[in-house]
Amino acid sequence: MQALLRSRLFWVAAIFLVAASFLPLWVSGYILGLLTIAYYFGVFSMSWDLLFGYAGEVNFGPTFLIGIGAYTAGILDNLYQPPLALCIAAGAVAAVIGGVVLALPALRVRGPYFGLTTVVAVLILQNLIVVFAGLTGGEIGLTVPDILSIDAGTNYYIALGFMVVSGLILFALANSSFGLILQAGGQDPVEAGALGFNVAKYKLAAFIVSAFFSGLAGALLVFYMGTASVGTLIDVAVGVQVIIGAILGGRRTIVGPALGAIFLIAAGELLRPLGELSTFVVSLVALGVVLFVPGGLLGLLLREERHA
Amino acid sequence: MTGTSSTHLAVRGLTKRFGGLVAAKEIGFDLKGGEILGLIGPNGSGKSTVMKLIMGIERPTAGSVDLDGVEMAGWPSYKVARNGVGLVFQHSRPLHRQTMLENIKLALLPDSLFKLIPDPSIDRRAREIGERVGLGPVLDRRPGTLPFADLRRLELAKAIARDPKVVLVDEPFAGLTSQEVAVFSDLIRSFRDEGKAVLLVDHNVKSVSALVDRVFAMYLGERIAEGSAESVMRDETVRRVYLGAGSIEIASRPEPAAREGAAPLLSVEGASVLYGKAQALQQVSIHVNQGEFVSVVGLNGAGKTTLFNAISGLVPYSGRIRFNGEDLTGRSAAAIARAGIVQCPETRELFGDMTVRENLDLGGQHMPRQESEKQLAWLFELFPILKSRQGQLARTLSGGEQQMLTIARALMMKPKLLILDEPTLGLAPIILELLSKALETLRQTTPITVLLGEQNVTFALPHADRVYVLNHARITWEGPPERFAAEAGEGYI
Numbered sequence: 153m154q155a156l157l158r159s160r161l162f163w164v165a166a167i168f169l170v171a172a173s174f175l176p177l178w179v180s181g182y183i184l185g186l187l188t189i190a191y192y193f194g195v196f197s198m199s200w201d202l203l204f205g206y207a208g209e210v211n212f213g214p215t216f217l218i219g220i221g222a223y224t225a226g227i228l229d230n231l232y233q234p235p236l237a238l239c240i241a242a243g244a245v246a247a248v249i250g251g252v253v254l255a256l257p258a259l260r261v262r263g264p265y266f267g268l269t270t271v272v273a274v275l276i277l278q279n280l281i282v283v284f285a286g287l288t289g290g291e292i293g294l295t296v297p298d299i300l301s302i303d304a305g306t307n308y309y310i311a312l313g314f315m316v317v318s319g320l321i322l323f324a325l326a327n328s329s330f331g332l333i334l335q336a337g338g339q340d341p342v343e344a345g346a347l348g349f350n351v352a353k354y355k356l357a358a359f360i361v362s363a364f365f366s367g368l369a370g371a372l373l374v375f376y377m378g379t380a381s382v383g384t385l386i387d388v389a390v391g392v393q394v395i396i397g398a399i400l401g402g403r404r405t406i407v408g409p410a411l412g413a414i415f416l417i418a419a420g421e422l423l424r425p426l427g428e429l430s431t432f433v434v435s436l437v438a439l440g441v442v443l444f445v446p447g448g449l450l451g452l453l454l455r456e457e458r459h460a
Numbered sequence: 461m462t463g464t465s466s467t468h469l470a471v472r473g474l475t476k477r478f479g480g481l482v483a484a485k486e487i488g489f490d491l492k493g494g495e496i497l498g499l500i501g502p503n504g505s506g507k508s509t510v511m512k513l514i515m516g517i518e519r520p521t522a523g524s525v526d527l528d529g530v531e532m533a534g535w536p537s538y539k540v541a542r543n544g545v546g547l548v549f550q551h552s553r554p555l556h557r558q559t560m561l562e563n564i565k566l567a568l569l570p571d572s573l574f575k576l577i578p579d580p581s582i583d584r585r586a587r588e589i590g591e592r593v594g595l596g597p598v599l600d601r602r603p604g605t606l607p608f609a610d611l612r613r614l615e616l617a618k619a620i621a622r623d624p625k626v627v628l629v630d631e632p633f634a635g636l637t638s639q640e641v642a643v644f645s646d647l648i649r650s651f652r653d654e655g656k657a658v659l660l661v662d663h664n665v666k667s668v669s670a671l672v673d674r675v676f677a678m679y680l681g682e683r684i685a686e687g688s689a690e691s692v693m694r695d696e697t698v699r700r701v702y703l704g705a706g707s708i709e710i711a712s713r714p715e716p717a718a719r720e721g722a723a724p725l726l727s728v729e730g731a732s733v734l735y736g737k738a739q740a741l742q743q744v745s746i747h748v749n750q751g752e753f754v755s756v757v758g759l760n761g762a763g764k765t766t767l768f769n770a771i772s773g774l775v776p777y778s779g780r781i782r783f784n785g786e787d788l789t790g791r792s793a794a795a796i797a798r799a800g801i802v803q804c805p806e807t808r809e810l811f812g813d814m815t816v817r818e819n820l821d822l823g824g825q826h827m828p829r830q831e832s833e834k835q836l837a838w839l840f841e842l843f844p845i846l847k848s849r850q851g852q853l854a855r856t857l858s859g860g861e862q863q864m865l866t867i868a869r870a871l872m873m874k875p876k877l878l879i880l881d882e883p884t885l886g887l888a889p890i891i892l893e894l895l896s897k898a899l900e901t902l903r904q905t906t907p908i909t910v911l912l913g914e915q916n917v918t919f920a921l922p923h924a925d926r927v928y929v930l931n932h933a934r935i936t937w938e939g940p941p942e943r944f945a946a947e948a949g950e951g952y953i
Contacts, residue, residue: 244830328576329569332558340553342517348541348622349571357573404557 160454165407171314181304183421189378190417191311194410195318195369197398199362204395205404206326207358208338209258212272214366216254219277219386221247221367222374226294227287229375236298236438241369247367248360255359259352269386271288280385281455293381300375307376314372315410316363325361336405345434396438402448411450465491467528467544467625469514474523474533476509478930481859481886483509485681486523491626496648496658498668499829501678502915503760504886510678511628511661515547516540522605527626538571546624549756550631552611554603561586561599563614567621570595587898593617593647607626608737609640616647626657633667634761635738645671663915664702665693665758677701680888704919723785725750725909726771726801731779733766740766741777742933748877749913753913755920755941758930764913765806767930768879772796773910782876800876806885808866812855816846816865819854823872832872839868842898860891864898880912882920892919899914899923917944 176184200214225243228234253419257269272380281288302308325331337344346350374380383408384390393416401412416434423430469491472702476484484506491497512518514525516537525533534542541547554563564586569578569896590599593613600604603614612635619627632648633641648671652660662668665675669689677685677698685695692698724747733741748754753776758764765791770777773793781788795805811819820839840847849857854865858902863883870878884892894948896919903923914920921927921941929937929948937948 223693325576329578330576331568332566332574333571335555335557339555342537343549343553345537346515346517346541346547346549347567347618348538350536350538350571353571353573426561 154397161405163452164411164453168411169316176305176308182245184304185415186417186421188308189312190414191315191375192369192373192376193394193413193417194315195365195398196394197401197409197413198319198322198406199365199369201359201396201403201406201409202322202362204398205406206331206334206338207355207403209355209358210263210267211254211270211362211390212395213254213268213274213391215388215391216270216273216277216387217250217363217366218246218390218394219274219382220250221279221295221370222380222385223288223365224367225282225371226250226374228297229298230294231295233297234256236300236375239298240368240375243371243374244364244376247363247370249368249419251359252356252364254363255356258355258359272400274386274391275335278382281382281386289381291382291418293379294374295379296369296374298375299378300372300391311376314369318369319410322361322365326404326406330354330357368422396442399446400438400441400448401451402440402452402454405448405450405454408448408450412448415449463772467655469626469657470524470526471510471514472524472526474510474513474525475521475559476513476518477521478504484513484520484678484682487678487683488523489676491657491659491684493625493655493657495674496652496660496672497772498665498672498675499659499661499678500663500665500668500692501684502663503882505678506679507678507679508630508680509662509816511547511630511659514540514626514659515545515628526582530600530658541622541624542571544625546619546622546627547616548619548627548629548632552603552615552635554611554614556604558604559600559602560606560610560614560672564590564595564599564617564621567618574656576728581872583649583736592620594643599739606737608635609637611737612636612640612644612806616644624656626659627651628659628661630661631761632660632662633741656678663761664792665689669693670858680886700918710788713853722750724748725752726911727782728767728771729780729782731767731770733770733775733777735766739933741770742780744930744933746928746935746938748909751907751909753910753912753923753925754928755914755924755926756928756930757914757944758918759915762915762930764915764930764935766933768803768881768911768913771879772801797873800874801879802870802873802877803879804866804870804881804883806881808853808862809868810862810865811851815851816857817850817855819865820846820872823869827874834874835874839871842871843868844902858891860887861896863887863891863895867895875908877909877911880892880910882915884916886915893920895921917949 195368196214196218200211201212203209221243224246225239228242230238254270254273258266282290300310314451333344333349334354337349337354341351370385394413397413397416399412399418401410402408419434420430425432425435441448472488474484476486487510489497491671499507499510509518513519513520516532516535520533521579524531527543527545530539555566565578565582568582568585587599590596592614595613595617596726598610603611629648632644636644648658660668660672672689674687675689675692676683677692679701684701685692710930726748728744731741731744744767745755756764756767757860765777769775771781773788773791773796783799783801811822820836824835827835844869845861846864849861854862857865867880867883884896900923909939923945924941927939927941927944928935939947
């Protein structure tokens with residue numbers, strides 16, 4: 153049954169990848185650009201799933217980590233123009249530091265209280281960016297002098313490749329011994345402790361990994377778009393989109409959240425003719441999934457298989 | 461197995477305070493390899509606290525926990541576990557997406573962030589352990605599809621996997637059938653035979669007497685007796701805690717509530733309740749007549765709370781419950797409460813951040829102001845202490861005052877049937893006396909109908925017109941309180 157389950161997951165991923173790889177041959181640059189952004193959001197949602205689905209920590213502030221990565225990379229490029237790789241690496245490192253900062257309250261307070269600290273973290277970051285407008289561009293946004301590539305196809309493949317590699321690493325981690333212990337600690341920390349596991353250590357590691365990929369994706373996204381702004385990267389609404397994507401796709405699956413995030417962005421675009429109503433329809437679908445299919449779309453798919 | 465008989469766990473002066481409450485007071489005992497010690501005490505006696513202090517789940521206020529010369533008091537539980545202590549949890553919460561085998565493997569993993577791929581030998585070890593506890597045929601299934609006893613086996617398997625020197629077992633037999641009890645007893649004996657030190661935590665001596673070498677009995681956080689199972693069962697203090705002092709005084713009512721001919725106010729017919737896979741209540745039938753005071757006595761875990769929750773409509777059940785001749789099936793808990801069945805739950809459920817007065821006013825919310833004020837005045841007469849505490853936040857009251865407030869709040873609703881679930885839980889003897897007097901006043905001066913659930917027989921019997929004994933989810937005895945000691949008292953300790 154386990155092998156079968158894996159295989160269905162494998163086929164879903166494989167079909168998606170083949171389709172995604174050949175897509176640039178058929179579709180317009182506009183759609184490629186949209187998907188490029190969607191793939192980065194896929195990484196955001198997967199990183200979030202490691203914390204929520206496995207470590208059992210509800211992080212309402214994924215954009216705190218994303219924003220730190222993005223702005224660190226962007227500001228560095230603006231000030232000194234070092235090689236892009238260095239900017240991106242610096243963004244990831246800064247996000248990891250942010251992840252540790254975010255993890256500290258998680259090890260002290262539980263449940264809704266931790267959730268609140270993460271929201272506050274986002275608001276503080278947002279505030280700092282506005283206050284230090286000289287450095288960050290403030291409310292207008294930050295424009296960076298360098299970009300990854302001017303070719304839509306190249307940008308698309310960078311994003312796809314990055315998502316696939318991140319996904320593989322996160323999926324492998326989640327299904328390793330580390331992932332098993334992390335889940336045990338997330339579901340019953342007392343029992344995990346009595347089994348000899350230092351739960352805090354695993355949670356801290358999960359925060360670091362989640363922050364690393366969030367920050368990396370945030371930095372790459374900045375150099376794809378050429379700009380960074382509070383509205384597109386840090387606002388609580390952006391964080392909510394990352395979370396809904398993860399839940400929609402199926403928490404505790406890693407693969408599901410990536411698909412969910414992409415679906416969310418694609419659906420928003422497809423429904424654009426509806427105008428203002430499109431957001432409403434997408435939200436309604438998301439609400440329906442949360443209420444009636446808490447396992448998410450991928451969970452639904454895998455559950456059918458379990459019955460088969 | 462690497463267990464050696466040289467293991468020596470020495471507990472000295474172990475104390476735990478929660479605010480003003482002393483949950484464990486200067487507890488001390490020795491436990492050697494190849495020995496089974498029973499740690500017993502009624503609910504709220506502090507036995508679970510002692511277990512948690514040893515495991516490092518709670519930090520002791522004072523005292524020492526020494527295993528083979530290593531002082532562990534105050535360590536976090538993962539360090540205690542690595543030093544050779546294992547805990548078999550009563551309530552298992554396995555990983556539901558993983559198979560039973562993977563759940564056992566979890567316990568075999570090293571505490572390392574970087575060992576991502578488990579050692580191949582772990583798979584073989586996990587299978588061996590699974591076979592040993594009798595999970596062989598179901599190792600590849602998921603926990604959600606298996607019966608309760610198998611989940612308990614999984615907890616044992618996980619403890620075995622850590623190969624601890626000291627095994628703490630929390631209520632080893634709760635929710636198991638007698639056949640399963642035999643199998644589990646054998647498994648626990650095999651721990652002893654391997655030279656492990658075993659601590660069984662349970663409510664009464666009887667359930668573990670066949671297994672233990674020695675018993676350590678606790679009450680209200682303190683040691684009350686220690687020795688062989690027989691000597692502890694004979695011990696005066698233990699008998700008083702479980703059965704009450706010597707002869708139980710039974711007060712009869714001025715006008716005995718014998719209205720046997722009339723239809724009972726409450727009748728429960730063949731009620732059964734399942735919690736997942738654990739049978740919490742099995743074909744229980746009781747009735748309470750108008751104006752009667754009925755006590756249901758039973759040890760913790762016997763099913764008292766479940767029975768009351770079924771009556772109050774808080775848990776789904778099979779069977780039939782009738783109140784005033786009307787079938788309660790399908791009624792909501794709120795509708796049942798409005799119909800006149802008011803429960804004082806074991807957990808009290810006071811609104812802690814509201815004042816005493818606000819809690820009481822909430823109870824009287826449905827009545828006209830005048831009437832509720834009259835009721836309030838009467839209650840202040842019954843519980844004078846509450847009058848002087850009116851403005852105080854409920855959570856800052858002492859345990860006894862909280863219990864009085866719980867009962868008073870229920871009485872504000874002018875119940876037709878008052879259900880009291882373990883009102884004595886964790887209360888000191890002096891408070892019990894106050895509470896007991898209040899109940900007696902209530903019984904003598906009002907026509908109230910009461911259904912009381914208690915493990916403290918001393919408290920339950922004096923007021924009762926009739927008594928039921930609930931044991932392992934079933935009613936095993938019914939009769940007048942005078943006959944209880946002779947007919948049902950034995951085997952209750």
